[in-house]
Amino acid sequence: MPGRGSVDVQSRFFAAPDGLSLHVRCYEPEGALRLPVLCLPGLTRNEADFEPLARYLSADSDRPRRVYALDSRGRGRSAYDPDWRNYNPAIELADVVAVAAALDLGRAIFVGTSRGGILTMLMAAVKPSMIAGAVLNDIGPVIEPAGLMRIKGYAGRMQRPNDLQHGAAMLRDLFGTQFPNLTESDWLAWATRNWREDRDGLLPRYDQALAETLKDLRPDQPMPDLWPQFEALPQVPLMVVRGMLSDILSADTLRAMQGRRADLQVVEVSDQGHAPLLAEPVIMEQIAEFMQRCDDRASQG
Template identity: 35%
Template sequence: MQQSAKLRHFRGLSLSGFHRVAYREWGAADAKRTLICVHGLTRNGRDFDELAAAAAARGWRVVCPDVVGRGDSEPLADPSGYAFPQYLQDMNALLARLDVEEVDWVGTSMGGLIGMFLAAIPGTPLRRLMMNDIGPFLPAEALSRLSQQVGEQPSWPDYKSAYADLRAAYVGFGPLTEAQWQRLVERSLTAEGKGWRRNYDPAIGKAFAGSLEGDVDLWPFWDQLRLPVLVYRGAQSELLTPETAREMSERGPRAQVVEIAGSGHAPALMSDQQISPILDWLSSN
């Protein structure tokens, strides 16, 4: 049976007030296992539609939030709040809403770091963590290039031109079918007047750029992890370097690292070849 999602929301709290955080829930609320999937910096929870449907078909409850300022979630009144303390607070509110003792976590880029931070906290409810093309060391050069892309907020007069530009911008997702590209681009856009723009708050780019101060070293958090970790690395990724991926397999939780050929930052997780190994690993003892 084809699985479908229910769109829900809860209220997050920042110093400037409450904000609506949207999430999509797949599968039965009383399922034995719950999986949370969190997207990258300017993406949204729809990135996990294929993975969530596959997991729900296996009997999982899957929850895919739109982090504040992205997708169907409201923007922050004060853009300076677009940072990990706010994201962690909102995800803790989501965990409380779900009312479960234990969850597994799949996170792409920023979503993987959110999972890592939560997993490093004593008493964490995370059981297993999958990190998609992200690690505890982020090179300044790669972050600078990412900041330039995030800071751009173009608009397009028609869908055809938006599709062409976004397909070029998201080449790091790897080789996709035409149908997959169509779905990915549709999930990336929102209507604006008679045209289109990316569906995230443009202020996120300014907040991200303002936080950059060279390389980011998060190894102390990594070394606190006491749970199984699976890492996907896009073979052409500049954000998760081969050296960092190798060190992730040798220290801390000693992650299982899988390199995804043909992808950069970050593998799209839309094909069965990428999804099934994740679900098999999450299901293993």
């Protein structure tokens, strides 16, 4: 375990190109000279998913780096869009570009979970020079229809829990087969990331209108693949983390990705599905070592 240093952690807000307020959780240690990290969450997820990893990377006294975790529009503390049609990858990609510019990141290592990984691949097509390395968390160019239909079945449809303990039980019932080894405290922490307290009770930490973006999904009509976007990723270090119980990123797709990128670094998490939590010390250390590779590559020009 690396030594721990002090880190300034704060929330900052930036304007999207259309003026919508976007929230970023910023982890900024003193003396951080390494490549910064930009974390992009999944479809209905938020920046809190990256807190363990962000603290691990930023507080490493031997190799501290700045870490920024974005709440996409309609998620977490970012503003909800009055038009659900704006919850689409093109507009969200423009948001990422705007936030990266506002943070003056220059080149960064991208960590994208699910939807965030899709945005990372799309970024490669429009701003490849920004990517100094990428971690795709349980996402690839082919998205399995079964997993998409499972997400469609619960996104925006979950009942409101009575309290966080009830919420933890709901999550365990819904995701227990994909995360069989989580403890009661793990499920409670997940519930805390999933709901927020309001005067009317617990509310989801995302705009439930996001469910509208999934309404036309059908199991017999797979999404278009993203092979061109994957192949547009620059020749910088690339890591894929796959949950071995995942129904979104298949083993076949992962093998095909390896066939197209011989230098692809793969981490498979045996007891997790979609998407790996990136919170276990061994996983975080593997990601930290991967980012050292990114630093080394960048220093070579």
